Amino acid sequence: MKFWINGVEKEIDALPGEMLSDLLRTRLGMTGTKIGCGEAECGACTVLIDDAPILSCVYPASRAAGRRIITIEGLAQDGHLHPLQEAFVQYGALQCGFCMPGQIMTAAALLKKNPNPGEMEIRAALKDTLCRCAGYPTIIQAVQAAAKTMSTGQPIPPLGLEESESTNAVGHIQPRPDSLEKVTGAARFADDLQFPGMLVGRVLRAGVPHAILKRLDIQAAIDSAGVVVVLVAEDIPGERNHGLVIRDWPILVGVGEKVRYVGDAVALIAAETPEDAERALSLIEMEFDALPVVVDPVSANEASAEKVHDGGNLLKHIEVRKGDVDTGFEGADISVEGVFNTPPNDHVFLEPECSIAVPSEDGGMEIYVGSQIPYADREQVARSLGLPDEHVRVIGTPIGGGFGGKEDIAGQIHAALLAKACDRPVKILFNRQESLLVHPKRHATQIRIRIGARQDGMLTAVETELFGDTGAYASLGEKVMTRATTHSTGPYNIPHVRADCFAMYTNNPPAGAFRGFGVTQSCFAVESLMDELAHTLAIDPVELRRKNALQVGHVTNTGQLLGESVGLLECIDRVEAELRRFSPEDNPFENKIVSGYPNRRRAWGIAAAFKNTGLGGGAPDKASAEVELYLDGTAQVRTSSADMGQGLLTVLQLIAAEELTLPPDKVRVLLSDTGLTPDGGPTTASRQTYVTGNAVRYASATVIQAVRSTLAERFDVPPATIKFIEGLAHVDGQQIELAEIIEIMKAAGQEPKALYEYWAPETHPLGTGGDMHFAYSFAVQAAEIEVDLNTGEVQVLRVIAANDVGRVINPLGLRGQIEGGVMMGLGNALIEEFIVEGGYVFTDRMARYRIPSIVQAPEIIPIVVEHPTSEGPYGAKGVGEVSSIPTTPAITNAIYNACGIRVRSLPVDQDWLALELAKVGGANHE
């Protein structure tokens, strides 16, 4: 058949069963078009056919005959970016960038038909083009800006974000350094890479939640066409388990061993083609002796419960004690109590897990993967292969979203085992179903909480009891649930606290890190109950929080004296001021009838949160970074830390530029390569801006110091008289270029580079008092929602989001984190529920596990509060998580204010809500 791609005529016949996306990606090597789901849900694969956007993953290639196809690679004309591409770059509308081809192609089709679309039209057009980083408001702005540019011919109008005046680079608007690749489709994610002779790796999953593997027959698979190797547990040369904290997760379950969840791996196949691998997979026979299934953390704690692990089902009992709660409750005038439930959630990063293992000539192994912790991958792969760590090199590919879901091992070890056995490169790409089944989720929790207060609203005691479902394996469960527990009493100054948490093993998919790290769940509980307390005491909910808010000089429930950087009160004040702007006359927390819709009610709700920056709890928290100057006047920053869309590339670029006095564009950042970059530590716990940011800052300062001493010696001037301006050294009236400086240094036997290992301030384990964390970020959000009293449908209209981030480093990235955080919180409140029934996953496709789309995006009003932390780079602390945490209770509190129904279980079920409303006869307080 004949067709045109990006104006070029092609003559290629479609293969049987071939979708257009396969033709583009596999046979034409046009990997700009992405596959996020393969089930017509996410929109990442959008291309234009005769100017109409279609999903190429469900479009038979044969249909392309005679058509004109435009892909992301063909949007830029004659080397000029399409205005949409320009606007997305300049506005920071891309974060991880994986969805960008879909967003931009869909928007391009809209602008072709409608050169001046309104906001509603943009939302309608992009309805099914999902962005999990969820900078939806910015995407809308970028589309509008591009439309304007296309109609006026003027450049993209500036964004108008506030920039820092006291610094040259830090705090200034700087597009992501990888923006260009990501808006043109040139960026190569792991699945976009090809290696000569590469095989397809597949994993056979147990498919049963709890059982002993009795028999495994792989012979038919071995004999099947195109199969190169089939591996089982006995074939693992090194360690048989992996795990980030506890090595309890079998790489492969062997015969006679135990399956603990449906996603457990039983056998590995490497084959020539996906079809060969698929066929062979279906030929392996498994037999199991079924065991009783442990389905939830509460029943897991019962004495009669089946044991998931030999040591029992309790992963960890976590205790927080401050003062004496009995005394506290005695001193209370009233107390309120509630039990709250949260489901597991999936990250649904739009790039499914993909690992490629390539054997190296020296007997080692290279792993190409988008990972949040490259050095942990290296160690775990090396142990399984029985190799020293240095023989494994993990090379980071761009990460199409992580959110905590790319910290544990996914396919890295399996790909390495197969590649080692075949001595050929092997790629393991999860399809969406496998991704949903296998990787760790957000912990499901049950949280009981009791708050005691005086009549004036001052808290006297808080008691909490949490059960966390960590699923089949530990992953980061203990740490997640510790964070849930220490944050379970909210960002408040409370004299008496008792919190107990039981992190339990079950036969559900493992639970681990997910943005918010346990605090998302406990914040929902405590902030819901704080709202109940406000209603019970008839105190304004803002006032109640203000009265009890943590301030400098207070002691947290873990015994930490807060010495600085507590911006909570300012967050409260700023949100309240904004609320007054929207609701100047009335109480924003009282419901209003929506004009024209007598059955709808609107109201605002508010919630506050805090979240630690960094690992804390006594864990050594360090990062290494290397900074080097080059003759071409550029510098390079190297560290293994990961950018999964959150903007670390830009953060490090700006920090190095600031210290080196270079324009940011002259600073290149290389991340995530254990062969070339020193260990930046895990990209988790909102720690990278602070920890690796500091490493880069000090490495840069060390380089500048070396330059200064070299020049001082060479020109015989006091070092302090040397000034650096825009990459030039000003020495004694002369201006010296970077290249010359480097030559001088090299001549003096000095390398123009520095490696710095930064150790964050020491922290102390829970229960030992002292500083459990070196910094906390604070956030307050108010959400305005609308409830349909008849149908129970809830819509979020506006979210005011104030975040104390210490200091803004990367304004564009910060905005993306706030918008995306709010959207993820909204999903947590209203949409997302990972459903497991008796250990079997029901939500095994994106069609069943939905995530927020652009039509659900409220107006988001970001407010930045800066209470610097003295050790943080320029005062900065983390924001990635705290921006998402208070959204859910802000929404559910607003629901209560709108209709009088208290949500105690997530996500909000409109079915339940409508029937509850019917019971009380419509709106509670008309």
Added chain:
Amino acid sequence: MALWKKYLQPSTVEDALVALGVEPDRSAVVAGGTDLLLDLQQGRHSAVNTLVDVTQIPEMTAIQKQDDFLHIGATVPLNEIIRDVRVQKHAQGLTEACGLIGGTQIRNVATLGGNVGHALPAGDGTIALISMRAEAQLASAEGRRWVPIETLFEGPGRPSFDRSREILVAFRVLLSGEGEGSAFKRVMRPQGVAIAILNMGIWLRRGSSGKVEEIQIAVGPAGPQPLRAVKAEAVLRGQSFDSGNIQSAVQQLLQEVTLRTSPHRSTKAYREHILPTLFERTITEAWERAASR
């Protein structure tokens, strides 16, 4: 292992029928494919040797007025239906229903023929067509026939016609006259599969002096097949449009439908609870539209 071996794109209905007839049990007609291809991929549809693509057949992709009818080809992409001013004028409820299906990309390929052929009890396009009292043209080797659309369904996912031997060619609805109007509404939930919890299409003609002269009501999922609520229609037909009569119709409608609990989608109680609201909102919309003509 491939989902299909041969992919044919005939340019006439007759050629399509011939292609289908070669190996009817191992062939399938595909239009937009947004359901069928996923069913094949996810194993809900048995593998096929041949897909007969009917999206390149001129008479199936045309919208045209003919005699007293508006004809809509079975494989006109939904986005074209939405944009078509004739459909907006004569079948506004259908325009609305098509606009609610999927997103832009899906609607650029998905078709009404696919929606009806999939035979879901709550297909949005299907429910809207039934409320319009649409007819469908089926073509087989024996020839063509027009049938009332509500006769096309046997059970959930099972049409009454033989998809391996017959092709849905087109739909037709009567051109709308004075005092006639239609509306389509549905209730969705943000979680889980994007199928309506309850949807409804109403077409009506206003008589003089505020009476409902003629009315057609379709609702889904209200039984194994998409439901035309003839008894509720009868309650209102010839009666004045007032809240008492609407309440009587609601009561009749609640008896006429068979509502069930769908796990992870809706309880029976919720469907019962929202049915009156959905009915009142839909009929009010249709009534107001009818007045404006």
